[in-house]
Amino acid sequence: MKENERKYRxxxxxxxxxxxxxxxxxxxxxxxxxLKGVKTYGELLDGWEGISTNIxxxxxxxxxxxxxxSKSRDPENWRSYIYELTDKGRDLAPVLAELILWGGKxxxxxxxxxxxxxxxxxxxxxxxxxxxAGDVKKPLxxxxxxx
Amino acid sequence: MKENERKYRxxxxxxxxxxxxxxxxxxxxxxxxxLKGVKTYGELLDGWEGISTNIxxxxxxxxxxxxxxSKSRDPENWRSYIYELTDKGRDLAPVLAELILWGGKxxxxxxxxxxxxxxxxxxxxxxxxxxxAGDVKKPLxxxxxxx
DNA sequence: CTGGATCCCAATAGATACTG
DNA sequence: CAGTATCTATTGGGATCCAG
Numbered sequence: 213m214k215e216n217e218r219k220y221r222x223x224x225x226x227x228x229x230x231x232x233x234x235x236x237x238x239x240x241x242x243x244x245x246x247l248k249g250v251k252t253y254g255e256l257l258d259g260w261e262g263i264s265t266n267i268x269x270x271x272x273x274x275x276x277x278x279x280x281x282s283k284s285r286d287p288e289n290w291r292s293y294i295y296e297l298t299d300k301g302r303d304l305a306p307v308l309a310e311l312i313l314w315g316g317k318x319x320x321x322x323x324x325x326x327x328x329x330x331x332x333x334x335x336x337x338x339x340x341x342x343x344x345a346g347d348v349k350k351p352l353x354x355x356x357x358x359x
Numbered sequence: 360m361k362e363n364e365r366k367y368r369x370x371x372x373x374x375x376x377x378x379x380x381x382x383x384x385x386x387x388x389x390x391x392x393x394l395k396g397v398k399t400y401g402e403l404l405d406g407w408e409g410i411s412t413n414i415x416x417x418x419x420x421x422x423x424x425x426x427x428x429s430k431s432r433d434p435e436n437w438r439s440y441i442y443e444l445t446d447k448g449r450d451l452a453p454v455l456a457e458l459i460l461w462g463g464k465x466x467x468x469x470x471x472x473x474x475x476x477x478x479x480x481x482x483x484x485x486x487x488x489x490x491x492a493g494d495v496k497k498p499l500x501x502x503x504x505x506x
Numbered sequence: 507c508t509g510g511a512t513c514c515c516a517a518t519a520g521a522t523a524c525t526g
Numbered sequence: 527c528a529g530t531a532t533c534t535a536t537t538g539g540g541a542t543c544c545a546g
Contacts, residue, residue, distance in 0.1 A: 223471040225462030226390045226455065227408060234383040235537090243373045253509050264539045269510055279465075291508055291546075300465060307461055308373065310454040315372030318426075318447060324370040382519085400528050411521050416529055438527060 232278040233304075237263055237271045239311070242297065242304055245281065246343045251294050252286070280304070297346065305343040309336055379425040380451075384410055384418045386458065389444065389451055392428065393490045398441050399433070427451070444493065452490040456483055 233239050240263075244250045257268060272295060275281040280301040286292040297304075309332055316329025332339050380386050387408070391397045403415060410418075419442060422428040427448040433439040444451075456479055463476030479486050 223469040224390070225459045225466060225472050225476055226386065227462070228466040228472075229458045229462035230383055230386055234381075234386065236377060236381045237538095239377055239381065240374065243371070254507095257509095262539085265510070266512080266540095267538055270537090289508090293509070303461060303464065307454070307457040310457050311376045312372045314450060314454055315374075315376035317450065319372060319375040322370040325372050325375070329372055384519095404528095411519090412529065413522095413531085414520060417519085436527095440528070 229307075232275075232280065235271070237267060238275060239304075239308075241268075241271055241275065242280065242301060243308060245295060245297050246302065246305065246308060251296065252292050253295070254292075256295070275301070297343075302344045302346060305340040308343070309339055376454075379422075379427065382418070384414060385422060386451075386455075388415075388418055388422065389427065389448060390455060392442060392444050393449065393452065393455060398443065399439055400442070401439075403442070422448070444490075449491045449493060452487040455490070456486055 233242070241256060244256060250256055253268065253272070256272075257263065257265065263271075272281060272283070276283055278300075279298055282296050282298050284294050284296070286294045312329060312332050316325055316332075320326055380389070387410075388403060391403060397403055400415065400419070403419075404410065404412065419428060419430070423430055425447075426445055429443050429445050431441050431443070433441045459476060459479050463472055463479075467473055
């Protein structure tokens with residue numbers, strides 16, 4: 213099946229972007245791949261708000277098809293796969309930064325949010341550089357402590 | 360009904376943002392309200408990629424609930440409504456800019472895209488300022504010529 | 507054991523027709 | 527013009543099953 217590529221010939225770059233990322237999960241996956249040390253299917257499965265297995269597989273495939281995520285064997289654990297952002301995926305760093313800043317500006321409901329936003333605000337250059345370098349461990353936002 | 364506010368307590372500003380805007384239409388509507396001179400239900404209906412009436416109504420309500428869009432009577436035409444971005448909505452200008460730049464970088468399939476992207480790249484300050492000022496007519500991207 | 511496919515079913519998105 | 531009503535299609539959750 214062809215995903216949802218129907219319309220969107222549009223001539224608008226926003227439409228193109230939303231075709232690739234305009235659903236409730238894709239950007240959250242990109243966030244986790246970019247900002248947390250997360251790399252495997254299993255790590256992506258828990259981690260946070262609870263995506264189900266079929267949706268995760270489907271979204272990963274979708275992101276792969278769009279050249280945003282790459283999939284390879286884990287050299288240290290052959291039975292596992294590694295999902296990573298491609299260059300194209302890492303180029304989403306500024307988008308992530310803006311999403312964080314906007315969300316942070318209007319949702320101060322949680323101390324962790326304040327903290328994350330402050331970090332991006334204070335050193336946005338570094339934030340984007342780290343994502344692009346792809347060598348982030350856990351630079352920002354560690355939602356590990358979920359209830 | 361309560362939309363989809365179930366999860367997303369998350370403590371992550373990205374999740375907050377995506378709860379408000381993480382679907383295929385919301386950001387396109389924001390784009391049209393921000394970048395084109397579009398203000399009414401009817402104008403939003405056509406214009407581009409073809410949203411259906413119930414979805415448009417639903418998304419507008421959703422954006423209103425999230426304080427991104429405001430609705431008021433058109434003083435010059437009492438039988439019509441005016442939809443406008445609120446301050447919160449206009450604060451999405453940097454997000455839009457990044458979506459345009461990313462989309463434009465990877466989709467050069469259309470001359471109009473190149474054109475739009477070039478404009479944002481060349482004078483991003485002005486782009487964001489105009490959106491925030493709310494006095495844009497048709498500053499960027501005029502997809503008027505759809506087939 | 508990890509990464510996924512499949513099935514079932516609930517909930518949401520969406521097209522079309524119709525209404526105040 | 528600005529929506530609702532109705533109906534269909536797609537998405538998504540959760541459990542289970544299956545392959546390497």
